[in-house]
Structures are given as C-alpha cells and as structure tokens.
Amino acid sequence: MIRAQDVMGAVLDALVGSTNRGLIRIQTRAKELAPVRKVFGDRGAYRTRFRTADEISSDRSIRQQLGLGPEELYKNRQVVSRVPQKLNDREVAGPGRLRSRQAQTQLDRRGRYELKTGRAIFEQFNGPRVAGTQGTQQLGGRLRDEIHVEPASVQGHRVSGRVVSPTPYAKYQEFGTHHNPAHPYLRPAGHESVQKIAADARRSAADAVRATFHVRIEGVVTLKEARG
C-alpha cells in the first residue's frame, strides 16, 4: 500500500532539488544582466562604424512613426563592440595595484582613479558574507558578485527559496530613482526562467514518484514569485 504521506515526502524532496536548480539558473542570469562598473578602456576594442544604406532604409518607417528626422549616410555611426570589462580579472593586489599586470595597463582614467582612491574596492566572498572571514579585494562589480542563492527549504507543503541581491544600492539599480533610470537585472532573470523552472519541477516530481513507487501521478505545480 502506498501512503499519501510518503508520496508527498518524495515529491517535496524532488521539488527542493528542482527549486535549487531553478534558483541557480536565476542567479546565473541575474549575474549576466547586473550592471558592472566600467573601469577598463582600450581604444582598439571600442569600435564604431557607419550604418549601411540598407539599415538606414529599413529603419525609415519606424523613425517616421517616432517623429525622428531622417538619418544620413556616412554620418550616423553605431557602436559595433564595447570594451570587455574583464569580470574575472579585477583582483586588487595592494594599494593602487591590480593582481593582473595586463589588466592594470588597460584601466581607463576612471579605473585608475577608482583604484587609487579605493572608492569602488570591495571584499568579495564566495557566497554570502561571513563575519570573521576575509575575502579577496575586487575593483568594481560588487552588485554582481553579491547576488547569491538562499537554498530551498520545505515549509509545510510549500517549497521556497530565494535569490538575494543584498547590496545596499541594489534596489536603486533594479527600480531606478527620479535621478537615474532603472537597470533591472533580478526581475528579468526570474521572468525569463519561470517557465523552465515550472517544467523542471513537474518533471522532477513525476520522476521521483515513478522511481520510488512505480506509479504515475498527475498534479499541478504552482509557482509563485515573491519579492521583498
């Protein structure tokens, strides 16, 4: 005989695993989208080019709808590639010095200023900050590096976990202020991933029950986004 309690236990265990996978997916995407302080500059890497005649003619109707004037050939440029911001090469070795000599030579004026004053240097930890431990000193990218997952846990018949961005200015980036426009990174990450997480949760729960009890179940998995 199969007890409903055992089935629920197996389903919840499977859902904890799939929720954790989903949270890591959101965290990864949020880190990709999170704005990072630009400290590197290299004239060679920042390229612009003139827009082609085809590109200009294809945008003509949309420019008219927006009430913008016509574009001119050999006058309107667009950015082709931006300077790579070396997200894994920002470790600070000492006062005014990066660990990577090559990265140090590629700092732009702002980067050199930030390094000299130490204004944008922060202590990076692998995961959440732990009191009494020491992380590595990084130049910029604090918002991105502090995004972390609080693993899923079972509360009654509910599985919940969180992706947290604990940086004090995170909400100003996510929602904007009346001085600065928003650069959302956490909500888009959740919004893009929610369907895949729901599908994974359904599959995991069904597989767990099938593997443990050799029966098939049908049910509904409800996902609820929460923010606070």
Next chain:
Amino acid sequence: MALSTTFPIKRALVRLVRDSAPLKAALVGGIHQRLSPRKVRFPYLVYSEVSAPFVSDWGAGGDNGRREIDALYDLDIYDVDSSRAESLLEQLDGLLNGPGAASALAVEGQTVLLVETRAKTPMGPDRDAVGRRIDRVGITVHIQTDQPIPAV
C-alpha cells in the same frame, strides 16, 4: 506582414494611459520613458520596460504558427503629495487590471492575451535638489500577446 516586437506593446500601453481623460488631466508633468526631464512638474508618470522581450514560438510560419511575447513594464508615479500619488496609482491600477483591460489595450499587429498588474514597486520617498520630499508609487504590468508567424 513582418513580425513585430515589444515596441507596439509599449506604444499601446502609453496610448491607453493618455486616452484616459481623468488620468491624463491629473498627470500635469506628463508621461515619460525611463527618466523624466529635470524641471518637470509634479505629478508625472514614468514607464520603463523591465524584461527584455521574451519570445516563445508555437509552430512554424504558414502552419498556423504563433509568436508569444511576454513583457513586463514598470509604471511609476512621482508626486510631492503622497495621497494624490496613491489615488493616481489606484486609477492606473483600475485601468490596467479591470475586466476590459485586455480589449482596451489595442496592440498593433498583435492579439492581447493577458494584461494584469503585479506587485507594487517597493520604493520609499526620495528628496529632490531643494530637499523636497518626493513620493514614488508604482506597479509592474504584465502583458502577454501573440501574433501569427508569417510564411517564409
């Protein structure tokens, strides 16, 4: 007909707010995208796209294929009077959350499947350059549309 992006959704959303006479009259400072100009009068509304266009294709072109777009927009009201801001937000919420919201939102070239408001923007009051308190209240709107995929 070519496939359209989130641009007509944004335009329809702004048109819906502008077409509401009481709301338009109350928003003295106007409606702005992402950021308002510096010396605009209060209250005013700022809208911005939250989520990058999230597209799902169901089927293929010429085979009754449909393209679904799932977009999120933030609508924020800034005002020096918090109760007036709250009442404007309530009007906005009623406009976008009512039974006729999906039919009222006329998106060019797309069929609106869903319009709903989500959680309120969790932002507290701010101060401007002269130290005046500015209240900010806002909502996130979820809009789902679909459109036929043209045959190649």
